[in-house]
Amino acid sequence: MKQFLYLIFFFLIFSCGTASQAQNYKTHKIKQGETIESIAKIYSVTPFDIYTLNPDAKNGLKRNDVLIIPNSKIANTEAPQAVIEKELVGFKEHKVKRKETLYSLSKMYDVAQEDIKKHNTFLYANNLRKGDELKIPVYKKVLTVNEPKATTKDYTVLPKEGKWRIAYKYGITVTELEAINPGMNEVLKEGEVIQVPNLEKEAEKPIDDRYSYYKVLPREGFFRLKLKLGLEQEELEALNPELKEGGLKVGMILKVPYQAASSEEAEAEASSDLTQSITNSDTKHIAVMLPFKLNLVDTDSILDTKKLINTNPFLNKSLDFHSGVLVALDSLKKMGVSLKVDVYDTKNQLSEISSILRNNDFENVNAVIGPFMPNNIEKVSTELKRYNIPVISPITKNVTLTENVFQSRPSEDLLTEKIVNYVESDSTITKVIIIADHDNTKVSNDLKSKFYAASQVYSRKDKEGKDAHYILDDDIKHLLKPGKNVVFLETSHAGFISTVTSKLNAYITDDVKIILATTNMNDAFEDDEVSNYHLSNLQFHFPTISKMYNEDDNNSFAKNYENRFGVSPNKLAVRGFDLTMDVVLRLSSSEDLYTSVNDTPLTSYVENKFAYKKKLFGGYYNNTVYLVKYNDLKIVEIED
Template sequence: MRILKVLFLVLFFSSCIANTVKQDPYLRHTIEKGETVYSISKKYNVTPFDIYRLNPDAKEGIKENTTLLIPKAISTASTSTNDDGAAEVTTHKVAKKETLYSLAKQYSVSVADLKEWNPDVEKNGLKIGQDLIVSKVYKPTSGVNTVEVQEVKNTSSVSTHVVKTGETLYSLSRKYNITVDELKALNPQIEDAINIGDVLKIKQQSQIQVVNNLENNFYAVKPNETLFSLTKQFNVTEEELVRLNPDLKLGVREGMLLKLPTNLVIKDSLASTKPKANLLATIDYNTKKELVLLLPFNLAKMEADSTKTSKDFIKTSKFLNLTLDFYSGALVAIDSAKTLGLPVNVKIIDVESSPKSSNIAQIISRNDFSGVDAVIGPFYNSHAESAAQYLSKYNTPVISPLSKELSKPISNLYNAVPSQLQLNEALMQYLYAKEGNIVAVISQKKNASKEYLQKNHALVKFPTADEKGAFTIDAIRTQLVKGKKNFVILDSEKAGQVMNITSSLMKLKEEFDIQLVVFEIYDTLDYEEIKMQNLIELKLLFPSVTKEAKTIEELVAVKKMVTANKLNPNYYVVKGFDVTFDTLLRICQSENFEETSQKFSTDGVENGFNYVNENGTWVNKAIYIQFYDTDYTVKTAE
């Protein structure tokens, strides 16, 4: 079974790394020196879009002697040029049962792109037989007939991006993790569209201005600013701003004059976050690297127990099964690295580990870690801290792969899993960005949640419970606001209370715009008498450390592998793959792990990695805000 599991994982994850393509009818072209996607497209009488659709990695650049898939023909799409000559468009005649989602996947664009190119769809919906624009390629405006536009490679020091074929304001905002409004603010020369070859400013360096002891220190609120953006800009808490400006309880309005604290440090609110990087495109193949995995198999303990066989240990030990699952995913990552030719040696060392003890000190003293580029493990937070402290003399990065505990501030220790506090904060930041009315329904036994909100989020409202601790529909109604999104945070350990509150919210939904919110998907929500339909209708919103599979190829691959092997990669298997593969890619760069962590965030199969140093502790801030959608799927909120 274990061999089948590993074989299944190799096949599954290979499908996530390799390009997933149809069998026919395609040609295969071996790239020669000096060729570009544009020149190849002309050679085969296809568009660059057709090549990018079949070879997504080509968007990051093409390499000599690698192979591209070339379509022999385009089936249902036709290409034409706008009357103004400004853009080449590809159209598709809508067939029965086709949706914006299926067409977006078919043509490797986003649903937002389709809506932008076809404004009538937003109003009237998709119609059978409709000619839908599925690609819009802007021609260069310089007058040159044949131009291949190359993207500027972005690092934290690069502040511009050259627009290439098929890119939109929306796709760039997703790529660089900023909003469309921020992009427009940074580039006032653009309006609602961009052209190929445009040079856009992506990152504005943070400017700091110190305001010294002003007696009348006021600030006029600008368009699109929120309470959250103001707290970040002025480096103050919500509580302090509300204390100085009680009217903020009614919401932030453009033109409001806000009183600010003295000795204020004002930061530029448009400073962008780290760009997401494709580290596969920047591998340093000339320098050999070394990775060590410290995994708690506890083999010595297994061998010492004569009463149990290895099979018995595997059957009865949850911790060993967790380790084996993580190990299975890590093996797939290592095999993938080997297939890709990454110049890295990997060493796996068994750690004798329990919650209170380990042999980390002996392992590090008996092995030479002076040339190791990164260490993954151990699993327990305290043991990972010990490993980092022992290896701090080499400044070796130690990645704690599974613990949700926030570690001590150790300069070379990286927490790969966001803590619950970070999840809570990410969720609250999202709610503030949406400028909604926030109401928290917290049961009596969830004091920690209520104290957290009262201490850190002064604008949250709390309905009053009756003498039995119950929340009536009228008590909740008094805290809701019409004409505004009402986010209702629910935290209760009582299934009956959750059932009653969700039923009340369904009734109130006829009067108010309501979305249900939780800090985590807890067991009480699975209680059989709590209607799943209510959670879906209320679009249950929650923070998560993992994202759902999005592409058609991923979903098809999962379905095929599950059917063939009767196995499904669980949380720990995928975590093993994502943490290991991300670490392998980071150490195989010209810069070391710490430098790539400072500059780039990355996306794995399910897990993202955005390491940020907060008060001496490296934390992973790649968090996904997700919700139950009405089509019974979990989606990532925009």
């Protein structure tokens, strides 16, 4: 203890600089029967403040030991003080004589010049003159003792409330909360009464369920947090203004955008079955906005209508997507969900969208599914932002994420990240090889930057220097090693895929295992020229936005769809079903779609899954994709 005190005093003397600088610490000599809590109250500090400067005090207090006490951080919490206040009891009349001034009158009557002016307001604009009749206030002096404000107050723990929530609410660390409450249980119970800093109500920070909260770990600075959370210092300070004054502290709770949690954490979440969590029985009002372009349909001609369906991509996609929506609505009604659904034809025209929004009441709509195109989504979301109505983008890749927009289609970057992370985490791999055509040179180099020991192989060129889309045995066979070899194939050329997969199949032995992978699963891999047998034999791995449902799984959606429409559902129909089910079930199990993001981090349906993350200053995006592989000529999901 003495050595510690010496160091503290040495630090104080060294850091003061001049005698006039304010002292930041006091000393206290411990008396018989005193506790850390009672001493903290005397000086309007917390027990944690004292323990920080006096760590040995945690082992117990000894009479006559000296503690270092920091100055109080809580305003107006000095020791009890006697304050003399004045109380107005009446007035005296005074007629101004020659040579009298406000100063002489204030001395004569023992009142302030300002008090004389306050009760004789003409003096604010005029000088005092002989003959002026004044009212001189008469005061009675009253002694008032101001009691110090308590540094802590009682707090009753709310349902499901943990230490970090309370610590964040009162602007302290979890460790500080524990120091204020010696003997606090690890898990708080609802109704338990604990001590918290005695802040004014407006100074408390509310928990915003649209965000996540992060506890700062030891040795974490802004650089480490940037790597971990992907947030710049300025972004963290914008959400946590206290960082600008006090900086980072171990154990402090930071408000962070929901996407700051890593995608790996999202994947670790168990998928929630919302069909078992319906708690909100209010009628859900949904609007579906699709570019049918029904004004172009000639209902008198069946042949022309069929031709239009086959040639008009907007009508074709809208009908497929809407067919899945209809089956979802049937399923939801069977679950007892009360629905009001409005369907609008946007005609893929901004003018038509403006007309729809102007001529229909959207104020009580719970969510809008659609439109398809980015500029149309932006128009709808902008107009409905004043009502805070969420607008869900069904299929578009790049959407302007304003605060009320949900992009349900995951980004392409997430696909690459998924397969790369999977390969990186597999410690049994002995060799990584990257085969690419020259159109995918950048992709090959990006993969090389992830796998430093990987070998790169490019397709051969013809005599004119053009890509010939083939490789020779000598280009690759010597690169394969005993054990597990992962070969990335990056191309959109079906002939090149056929050539490479055929050769790789020939290289497989009992000692040499080969797994084929790609970051970009495109139509070329499904071309008739490519052998599914070869892909299956190579256990072809690839990331995908939506998996393919298995008809052998007794899928109720597929059966209901076939019974209603007489055909099997395509991917757009499945997406229409999955997205509608997710939106309505989230609304039926949470207060609204925004709170459902935290209430239900991950959901999955027939082919699609949804894990929404919030941008720092913007809307929400789906941050989850599938990783699948060929297995016995079927495509199955790879469980992480």
